[in-house]
Amino acid sequence: MKNKCNFDKGIDRRNTNCIKWDINHLIFGEKDVLPMWVADMDFEAPPKVIEALIDRAKHGAYGYTLHPRSLKEAITDWEFRRHNLKIQSDWISFSPGIVPAVNFFVDCFTKEGDGIIIQTPVYYPFIYACDRNNRKLVNNQLIQTKNGYEINFDQLEDQLSDPDTKMMIISSPHNPVGKVFTADELTKMAEFCADNGVILISDEIHQDIIFSGNEHICTSSLSEKIAQNTITCVAPSKTFNLAGLGFSALIIPDEEKRNKFQKYMDAKGIHGSNLFGIIAGEAAYRHGNDWLNELLIYLEGNIDYMENFFKEHLPKIKMQRPQSTYLAWLNFREYGYSQKELVDKMVKEAKLGLNDGSAFGAGGEGFMRLNFACPRSTIEEAMKRMKTVFS
Numbered sequence: 206m207k208n209k210c211n212f213d214k215g216i217d218r219r220n221t222n223c224i225k226w227d228i229n230h231l232i233f234g235e236k237d238v239l240p241m242w243v244a245d246m247d248f249e250a251p252p253k254v255i256e257a258l259i260d261r262a263k264h265g266a267y268g269y270t271l272h273p274r275s276l277k278e279a280i281t282d283w284e285f286r287r288h289n290l291k292i293q294s295d296w297i298s299f300s301p302g303i304v305p306a307v308n309f310f311v312d313c314f315t316k317e318g319d320g321i322i323i324q325t326p327v328y329y330p331f332i333y334a335c336d337r338n339n340r341k342l343v344n345n346q347l348i349q350t351k352n353g354y355e356i357n358f359d360q361l362e363d364q365l366s367d368p369d370t371k372m373m374i375i376s377s378p379h380n381p382v383g384k385v386f387t388a389d390e391l392t393k394m395a396e397f398c399a400d401n402g403v404i405l406i407s408d409e410i411h412q413d414i415i416f417s418g419n420e421h422i423c424t425s426s427l428s429e430k431i432a433q434n435t436i437t438c439v440a441p442s443k444t445f446n447l448a449g450l451g452f453s454a455l456i457i458p459d460e461e462k463r464n465k466f467q468k469y470m471d472a473k474g475i476h477g478s479n480l481f482g483i484i485a486g487e488a489a490y491r492h493g494n495d496w497l498n499e500l501l502i503y504l505e506g507n508i509d510y511m512e513n514f515f516k517e518h519l520p521k522i523k524m525q526r527p528q529s530t531y532l533a534w535l536n537f538r539e540y541g542y543s544q545k546e547l548v549d550k551m552v553k554e555a556k557l558g559l560n561d562g563s564a565f566g567a568g569g570e571g572f573m574r575l576n577f578a579c580p581r582s583t584i585e586e587a588m589k590r591m592k593t594v595f596s
């Protein structure tokens with residue numbers, strides 16, 4: 206395919222109140238680090254999205270807004286075309302983000318002291334959703350093998366059969382380990398949950414960032430029984446770089462759960478979405494397909510570059526090739542550093558702002574997470590800096 210988008214160009218995000226670029230001193234205690242952490246991209250959104258936002262902005266009135274039927278159609282079409290997931294538009298609710306949605310689900314469907322299963326190392330807001338809402342965190346830690354991460358199904362079966370366990374939250378695909386779960390793995394997890402009356406929250410925010418040779422399976426597409434027990438979270442935010450617009454969609458096929466959740470949202474007074482999130486989300490889902498295909502090729506080029514660089518210059522840094530997400534999960538364990546030493550070396554010596562792997566819970570020690578959704582030149586610079594400090 207001919208590349209029409211110039212991802213090499215990137216975009217200068219400094220001095221735009223950008224979390225990734227403008228608060229280095231607060232996050233890393235150093236001003237001059239190259240930030241490669243929070244999961245958004247250093248690329249412009251698709252041109253059609255920018256056009257739609259400008260058109261709407263020109264109107265001049267930004268009052269309360271509906272979720273138009275066309276928006277729900279754009280989401281259902283996208284899910285069907287791209288992921289073979291058949292959903293009805295009335296199964297969709299909206300949330301300003303998936304992180305708040307996960308917390309709403311915890312609050313709505315479980316009570317204090319209930320057990321919630323997560324799989325560390327995992328996106329740390331899942332850990333907070335348990336801890337900060339006084340739920341019992343039940344860790345079905347992923348098992349690291351030579352060929353990637355696997356699920357500890359024996360442990361999971363035990364954990365699900367505990368009557369205190371009420372919910373399981375998965376990141377599918379998995380942030381930070383970059384794993385795309387197979388249909389077998391998902392079926393087993395989701396069937397276990399359904400059989401034990403444990404509601405499954407399938408956070409599929411990374412579902413569109415899938416690299417060649419891998420296929421994302423939507424949990425809810427596996428069977429009717431699974432769909433009825435699963436809530437799926439999707440969003441255009443990671444895929445099209447719209448995270449600042451506060452827009453995500455929640456798919457709840459089971460009527461009872463849907464009504465309960467709607468009542469909960471009504472009771473909290475959470476209605477509506479950000480007008481510009483709606484406009485951008487619909488434009489992205491309607492017109493973003495080709496742009497996304499080009500993005501994936503570019504990101505895969507970044508993976509190739511890092512993989513070759515590590516092999517050639519830094520063989521002690523192990524990178525399991527990500528199957529999904531624009532987040533590389535880098536294993537520094539061979540160096541034998543303490544986590545503090547590792548983070549200090551990365552920040553103070555290499556001047557690189559990666560995520561500290563230990564933030565992702567048990568299993569994250571000795572790792573760092575690097576966001577590679579940036580121009581190749583940024584990756585080259587980061588590799589150069591790492592080589593100076595870690596070779």
Ligand SMILES: Cc1ncc(COP(=O)(O)O)c(C=O)c1O
Pocket residue numbers: 244301302303304305328376380408410440442448452453
């Ligand atoms: C698994 C996962 N869920 C949710 C989010 C963020 O969701 P939101 O910005 O919609 O709250 C992220 C961002 O990195 C993520 O990796």
